[in-house]
Amino acid sequence: MLAIETKGLSRSYASGNEGKSLLALDDVSLQVEQGEVRGLLGPNGAGKTTLVKILSTVLLPSGGRASILGEDVVQNTRAVRSKIGIVFGGDRGLYNNLTARQNLEYWAALYDVPAKETKLRIDRLLARVGLTERASQRVSGYSRGMKQRLHLARGLVAGARVLFLDEPTMGMDPMAARDFRQIVHDLRGEGCTVLLTTHDMREAEALCDKVALIDRGKLLAVEKPAELARYVAKYERIDVEGASETLLATLRTHGGVATVNRAPQGDGHRIELADGAAHRSILALLVETGVTSITTSRPSLEEVYVHLIGDRGLEV
Amino acid sequence: MSWSRVYRHGLAVGAADFRDFWSLKSWLFGWMLRILTNAFAWVLLGRVLGSHDRQSFLLVGNAVAVGATSALWASNACTWARYDGTHPLLVIAPSGLAAATLGRTSIWPVNGIATSIATFLVLTLAFGYRLTVHAALAAFPLVVLVCASTFGFALFMGAVVGRWTRLRNLALDVSGTLLMAFCGVAVPSSFWPAPMNAAVQFLPLTHGLLAIRGVLNDAGVGVVLRQASLEAVVGASWLVLALALMQRMAERGRADGSIELVV
Numbered sequence: 287m288l289a290i291e292t293k294g295l296s297r298s299y300a301s302g303n304e305g306k307s308l309l310a311l312d313d314v315s316l317q318v319e320q321g322e323v324r325g326l327l328g329p330n331g332a333g334k335t336t337l338v339k340i341l342s343t344v345l346l347p348s349g350g351r352a353s354i355l356g357e358d359v360v361q362n363t364r365a366v367r368s369k370i371g372i373v374f375g376g377d378r379g380l381y382n383n384l385t386a387r388q389n390l391e392y393w394a395a396l397y398d399v400p401a402k403e404t405k406l407r408i409d410r411l412l413a414r415v416g417l418t419e420r421a422s423q424r425v426s427g428y429s430r431g432m433k434q435r436l437h438l439a440r441g442l443v444a445g446a447r448v449l450f451l452d453e454p455t456m457g458m459d460p461m462a463a464r465d466f467r468q469i470v471h472d473l474r475g476e477g478c479t480v481l482l483t484t485h486d487m488r489e490a491e492a493l494c495d496k497v498a499l500i501d502r503g504k505l506l507a508v509e510k511p512a513e514l515a516r517y518v519a520k521y522e523r524i525d526v527e528g529a530s531e532t533l534l535a536t537l538r539t540h541g542g543v544a545t546v547n548r549a550p551q552g553d554g555h556r557i558e559l560a561d562g563a564a565h566r567s568i569l570a571l572l573v574e575t576g577v578t579s580i581t582t583s584r585p586s587l588e589e590v591y592v593h594l595i596g597d598r599g600l601e602v
Numbered sequence: 603m604s605w606s607r608v609y610r611h612g613l614a615v616g617a618a619d620f621r622d623f624w625s626l627k628s629w630l631f632g633w634m635l636r637i638l639t640n641a642f643a644w645v646l647l648g649r650v651l652g653s654h655d656r657q658s659f660l661l662v663g664n665a666v667a668v669g670a671t672s673a674l675w676a677s678n679a680c681t682w683a684r685y686d687g688t689h690p691l692l693v694i695a696p697s698g699l700a701a702a703t704l705g706r707t708s709i710w711p712v713n714g715i716a717t718s719i720a721t722f723l724v725l726t727l728a729f730g731y732r733l734t735v736h737a738a739l740a741a742f743p744l745v746v747l748v749c750a751s752t753f754g755f756a757l758f759m760g761a762v763v764g765r766w767t768r769l770r771n772l773a774l775d776v777s778g779t780l781l782m783a784f785c786g787v788a789v790p791s792s793f794w795p796a797p798m799n800a801a802v803q804f805l806p807l808t809h810g811l812l813a814i815r816g817v818l819n820d821a822g823v824g825v826v827l828r829q830a831s832l833e834a835v836v837g838a839s840w841l842v843l844a845l846a847l848m849q850r851m852a853e854r855g856r857a858d859g860s861i862e863l864v865v
Contacts, residue, residue: 300859339690343856344690345859368696374687379691381615383619383621388611388614392611395610396702397695397697
């Protein structure tokens with residue numbers, strides 16, 4: 287049985303007063319195996335959060351079907367709700383005037399966790415997310431990272447078999463984000479299925495078994511992170527300043543170079559690679575010819591989309 | 603599912619909200635001072651009119667009404683789950699929205715009871731109103747009843763403004779004014795035109811206040827019980843409507859996306 291399955295899922299919203307509708311999800315079909323950590327990668331407004339909200343029964347779909355562990359999210363809402371946990375990114379969704387322990391006790395009651403088990407379960411969760419020492423402190427005094435860890439504990443308090451994490455590390459400092467990812471990594475080891483939305487490619491690479499690329503409501507591709515990393519490396523770009531016209535002409539015909547154009551900012555030029563293997567030889571050539579202002583960078587998520595989908599002959 | 607357990611935890615959230623709102627000092631010297639100033643003005647108006655009966659009528663009416671209007675704050679508190687982002691999470695929690703909302707907002711009728719009793723006490727002492735212990739003991743559960751039935755009405759208003767949260771203060775003020783003006787606080791509800799008088803029979807406070815006046819004026823057990831029963835029916839009806847509307851709004855929110863809106 288699949289942990290998550292969608293078939294032709296769509297969702298539209300009314301937009302403005304003219305009766306127009308905005309398509310937030312368009313014919314999305316997705317399969318996630320039990321125990322898998324699946325990334326949902328896409329820019330802001332791509333439809334990631336809408337998909338998570340439908341799967342977690344917060345929103346109803348406009349069309350298509352979706353099921354969690356075989357239970358339909360529309361027909362068997364109650365059964366789905368008892369099997370899932372959801373963690374939204376950001377500050378919202380907690381009771382700031384209560385302590386962490388009180389928050390978890392409340393959510394345990396809402397999810398009908400037996401009263402006898404509640405204390406032990408909460409103690410374990412607090413230890414797991416590193417909040418034992420601060421468990422009796424009001425949440426209003428917590429940092430962003432601590433709140434996010436408490437969100438995760440809340441999502442796990444009912445013993446969820448499928449966990450939805452919606453941009454969970456958004457706004458966290460790097461250390462807090464690293465700790466958070468370690469917890470998610472551990473959950474995977476325990477057989478919990480995780481659907482993680484992010485627009486951070488490195489996060490997706492670090493955590494996910496597979497990554498689904500989504501944009502403008504459409505599922506574009508499902509890749510393994512290694513494949514995604516290959517694309518990222520392949521389309522690396524080099525920004526240079528002070529390169530002569532002769533050198534630029536040479537670079538345009540150099541193997542592994544896709545394009546040489548004016549840089550989007552400044553007076554220099556941007557060399558986009560079509561093959562990561564050419565990276566070293568181009569850098570050597572630049573240094574040999576006296577170019578000293580060289581910046582290398584990886585493409586943005588949107589640029590990877592363009593390359594990835596363009597390579598397959600599809601329209602983005 | 604332990605409904606009472608969810609309610610109890612919700613009550614703790616409400617108590618924390620309340621403590622965030624009022625300290626003992628600000629409750630006494632901010633909230634109560636404001637309430638008492640207003641009540642004193644009304645009762646003094648009765649004294650200016652030169653009638654002891656009118657003064658007593660205004661004293662009792664205001665002392666009970668401040669409890670009801672305090673309980674109305676529950677309508678405002680219904681929207682707070684929208685602001686702190688817990689509303690969609692409560693909707694999808696297996697134990698549902700109703701117990702959680704009832705728990706979180708229950709502190710406001712309790713505040714209403716305390717406000718009403720304190721106002722009664724101060725006005726009685728200040729204006730030499732004769733109140734026997736027997737009458738006071740009989741009136742107390744009726745004050746509780748009025749605050750409870752107003753709570754049912756407040757939850758209905760809260761279910762409406764939960765979808766349009768920016769109307770919450772308007773709804774609170776309008777409904778408070780409605781109760782103060784037409785439900786027999788300053789003048790008997792029969793003073794108003796027949797359609798208005800008929801309409802306020804369906805509002806909280808109207809019958810409860812009549813029951814309390816009945817206790818204080820020795821109107822007889824039958825009259826008091828009849829009015830108290832009507833107050834209970836009105837309150838229970840609003841509560842049932844409120845819970846149904848809350849559920850309806852939550853389901854509609856899942857369909858149209860308004861489940862997460864704060865507008």
